[in-house]
Amino acid sequence: MVLGKGASSSLSMKMADGAEDMVNNNNFTVLVVDDDPLIRKLHDMHLKNFGLRAQVVENGKKAVDLCHVGANFNLILMDREMPVMNGAEATKELRAMGVNSLIVGVTSCGSPNEKQAFMEAGLDYCFEKPLTPDKITFLLQELNKNN
Amino acid sequence: MERNRLQQEVACMRRSLFDQGYLEEQFIQLEELQDDANPNFVQEIVALFYTDSARLIQNIEQTLNSKPIDFSKLDDYMHQFKGSSSSIGAKKVTDECTVFREYCSAENAEGCIRTFQQVKQEYTILRRKLEVYFQMVRQAAVAHSA
Numbered sequence: 321m322v323l324g325k326g327a328s329s330s331l332s333m334k335m336a337d338g339a340e341d342m343v344n345n346n347n348f349t350v351l352v353v354d355d356d357p358l359i360r361k362l363h364d365m366h367l368k369n370f371g372l373r374a375q376v377v378e379n380g381k382k383a384v385d386l387c388h389v390g391a392n393f394n395l396i397l398m399d400r401e402m403p404v405m406n407g408a409e410a411t412k413e414l415r416a417m418g419v420n421s422l423i424v425g426v427t428s429c430g431s432p433n434e435k436q437a438f439m440e441a442g443l444d445y446c447f448e449k450p451l452t453p454d455k456i457t458f459l460l461q462e463l464n465k466n467n
Numbered sequence: 468m469e470r471n472r473l474q475q476e477v478a479c480m481r482r483s484l485f486d487q488g489y490l491e492e493q494f495i496q497l498e499e500l501q502d503d504a505n506p507n508f509v510q511e512i513v514a515l516f517y518t519d520s521a522r523l524i525q526n527i528e529q530t531l532n533s534k535p536i537d538f539s540k541l542d543d544y545m546h547q548f549k550g551s552s553s554s555i556g557a558k559k560v561t562d563e564c565t566v567f568r569e570y571c572s573a574e575n576a577e578g579c580i581r582t583f584q585q586v587k588q589e590y591t592i593l594r595r596k597l598e599v600y601f602q603m604v605r606q607a608a609v610a611h612s613a
Contacts, residue, residue, distance in 0.1 A: 356547070358554060359554065361511070365505065401546070450493070
């Protein structure tokens with residue numbers, strides 16, 4: 321099995337290549353919104369790898385509720401298809417509430433129409449599932465630009 | 468050394484899973500996320516894949532057996548299945564899901580039913596191979612080095 325690249329801190333957190341340059345990482349908060357436990361676990365791990373703390377919830381309504389009670393996130397990773405409240409609805413509500421976090425759709429290939437409708441709900445970007453280190457690096461660059 | 472031999476066997480089986488097209492790049496991403504703090508990450512993700520798949524296979528089966536067939540529901544389920552399988556790099560399963568979705572959008576019931584058999588078959592084959600693979604991984608991990 322591939323072993324970790326070696327601890328650079330006492331917490332033994334594995335930092336991905338290039339992440340050492342981004343000293344602001346540990347201040348960014350991320351919310352993962354997805355009804356699939358596999359994706360939640362996978363994305364949480366990817367983010368940990370970059371030194372990011374993530375909260376995970378399983379549908380759009382929980383995301384909206386969290387922000388409603390004052391939780392603030394720099395980045396929200398939003399799945400499209402979810403029970404109770406889907407990604408597009410949740411994004412619309414969050415924007416209406418004045419949330420200006422970076423909201424990124426993470427979805428399996430939908431039709432171009434579906435993707436467009438999702439973007440129009442208020443996303444900053446829309447990526448295909450699952451996340452990869454490249455995409456996270458890109459998002460971190462965006463976050464560093466804005467902060 | 469027992470451990471070395473077992474590790475070689477693990478590496479060999481792993482290589483053949485990729486060479487024979489059962490797994491692709493995304494699986495390597497999972498392996499790269501695994502580390503000493505999370506030594507069973509890949510197995511845990513794969514276990515979640517099995518749970519997802521069992522549920523979705525059942526849903527798809529029910530939907531295919533209902534009359535008339537709700538193709539939109541079918542597509543939703545298969546969309547989820549494809550999402551899961553591509554997340555672990557299950558190449559053959561994912562490819563069959565793609566074929567299924569084409570029959571689905573054409574509302575071709577027979578094509579869907581036929582392809583679904585393929586999806587299930589590929590899933591079963593992969594699952595069996597991965598179970599053997601991870602058993603070997605576990606054996607190699609506890610084997611003596613001397």
